[in-house]
């Protein structure tokens with residue numbers, strides 16, 4: 637069985653090749669190693685192989701793992717965040733990819749201010765209007781953009797999406813295109829840059845890179861199946 641270090645090697649190569657294919661600089665694509673459900677020993681193996689950026693989807697799990705690993709690691713929250721966990725989460729995360737409502741954005745802004753922090757956030761977009769998924773609907777985001785930009789503690793990086801699962805990555809390409817085009821439109825509308833696109837997972841990260849992803853969130857292809 638391939639080791640975590642081997643898997644990381646393969647993923648990094650595939651990222652570089654996808655970037656090259658689409659005329660992009662590989663350094664413009666970050667790899668977020670999604671370590672949810674895997675123990676800190678597995679994360680340490682990835683750290684030993686040079687990985688320092690990790691993603692978790694639950695605050696509780698992050699709170700358990702973060703203290704037992706190097707303080708030099710950067711953690712990104714990628715799962716739905718309940719308002720009552722914001723205060724615990726903010727001091728230990730480098731960024732939150734799952735800001736999925738104006739209410740949560742307001743809470744992060746207020747608590748960020750109380751804690752003296754300027755949280756880095758991505759706005760999660762529910763592109764297929766799936767009722768089972770969180771996220772802003774595109775029209776809603778356009779309407780609420782001014783209010784989001786007025787939340788002056790938030791350091792809005794860009795957009796994030798989790799498209800409907802399709803084993804055939806080509807089927808997902810259109811969602812990545814829609815997210816990029818929405819980003820382009822919001823940049824014009826809001827008059828502020830939204831440079832980051834958090835999109836692409838184990839089965840479709842190469843397509844996401846071809847469509848402009850700046851951070852791919854890869855779990856099972858690194859750590860194994862969950």
Ligand SMILES: *Cc1c(COP(=O)(O)O)cnc(C)c1O
Nearest residue numbers: 670693714837838853854855856
């Ligand atoms: C679990 C998860 C991932 C990683 O999924 P894999 O298919 O294991 O690569 C990426 N993004 C989010 C939001 C996740 O919850």
